[in-house]
Amino acid sequence: xxxxxxxxxxxxxxxxxxxxxxxxxxxxxxxxxxxxxEILELVWWRLDRALDLEMLEWSAKLGALEAxxxxxxxxxxxxxxxxxxxxxxxxxATACAEVGVRVSCCYGVTDRHGADGARRGLAENERYLAAxxxxxxxxxxxFTCTDDTLAAAADLARRYDVGVHIHVAExxxxxxxxxxxxxxxxxxxxxxxxxxxPTDHGLAGTIVHNPRSxxxxxxxxxxxxxxxxxxxxxxxxxxxxxxxxDEFRVAYARLREHDVTASPDPxxxxxxxxxxxxxxxxxxxxxxSYPSADPWHLAYTPGVHPLDITIDGEQVLAGGIATRVDxxxxxxKAAEQAQRLFAALDELD
Numbered sequence: 001x002x003x004x005x006x007x008x009x010x011x012x013x014x015x016x017x018x019x020x021x022x023x024x025x026x027x028x029x030x031x032x033x034x035x036x037x038e039i040l041e042l043v044w045w046r047l048d049r050a051l052d053l054e055m056l057e058w059s060a061k062l063g064a065l066e067a068x069x070x071x072x073x074x075x076x077x078x079x080x081x082x083x084x085x086x087x088x089x090x091x092x093a094t095a096c097a098e099v100g101v102r103v104s105c106c107y108g109v110t111d112r113h114g115a116d117g118a119r120r121g122l123a124e125n126e127r128y129l130a131a132x133x134x135x136x137x138x139x140x141x142x143f144t145c146t147d148d149t150l151a152a153a154a155d156l157a158r159r160y161d162v163g164v165h166i167h168v169a170e171x172x173x174x175x176x177x178x179x180x181x182x183x184x185x186x187x188x189x190x191x192x193x194x195x196x197x198p199t200d201h202g203l204a205g206t207i208v209h210n211p212r213s214x215x216x217x218x219x220x221x222x223x224x225x226x227x228x229x230x231x232x233x234x235x236x237x238x239x240x241x242x243x244x245x246d247e248f249r250v251a252y253a254r255l256r257e258h259d260v261t262a263s264p265d266p267x268x269x270x271x272x273x274x275x276x277x278x279x280x281x282x283x284x285x286x287x288x289s290y291p292s293a294d295p296w297h298l299a300y301t302p303g304v305h306p307l308d309i310t311i312d313g314e315q316v317l318a319g320g321i322a323t324r325v326d327x328x329x330x331x332x333k334a335a336e337q338a339q340r341l342f343a344a345l346d347e348l349d
Contacts, residue, residue, distance in 0.1 A: 047341075067101055074101065143177070189204060
């Protein structure tokens with residue numbers, strides 16, 4: 001390995017959307033979204049409808065490569081592609097394996113595309129888990145699902161002894177999520193965002209904070225510290241890459257804006273909670289370009305990057321360069337698929 005600075009386990013992105021890696025530079029929506037509901041309808045729900053499996057393959061490879069290049073060795077992914085459901089989780093898992101990054105997969109079940117769409121989403125989760133895939137049962141959010149679909153997802157998760165990975169109270173349209181999910185959750189569930197959850201929400205599971213995404217969508221501040229006594233708190237990106245040191249800095253800056261007495265220790269603990277979700281990442285080794293892994297240093301030191309990474313005893317990053325894939329080829333192929341995606345978006349209603 002190259003000489004460098006501090007060494008840590010591999011970092012974990014506790015909530016990602018790898019399909020978003022092709023979204024940069026996408027065509028503008030039909031009109032400017034005026035709030036969270038329209039951001040979903042005009043941007044992300046149009047994007048996922050345009051995806052096919054070839055786009056997904058290169059999006060996942062690019063997302064996994066960028067994760068590796070930022071010291072993130074494990075991703076908890078949440079996927080939706082309503083016109084390319086069957087086999088989609090295998091495509092993601094295979095793409096990440098080729099890069100060398102660990103991944104936990106799920107398909108986000110929703111009734112947005114009718115009962116058959118929900119059924120097919122559940123079936124993809126079950127097919128993947130039954131074949132031994134690592135993951136959860138995915139649900140988009142309670143406000144896009146019927147009570148029957150939520151109950152079916154919870155039952156499927158129990159049968160396969162996994163959790164449910166679901167967006168919870170991200171914005172005002174899902175403000176009643178706690179009531180909708182009461183009695184369904186257990187400690188294995190991943191409750192993403194929680195911005196509009198009451199502090200005494202009563203839901204079991206890990207709350208995953210996504211500060212940059214919450215700011216980007218102007219949904220408010222989750223103030224995750226208020227959940228510290230009731231739920232573990234982890235850190236994700238909601239699809240804005242997987243640079244977890246950068247997300248940690250944003251989480252700290254947002255916390256500090258809320259409470260000037262706050263230290264970087266809580267956001268670092270949120271980042272470390274990812275090792276509870278993806279424990280194998282603890283055995284990965286990342287050698288960094290900076291001599292200290294102390295949160296007080298990293299909170300104010302931009303540009304820290306990995307020099308070398310070992311996963312499962314294999315060096316998958318050497319001198320900052322991925323060893324299992326050609327990074328230039330991945331980026332070139334992903335750029336080609338992005339253009340296909342943009343063309344497909346232009347053809348949508």
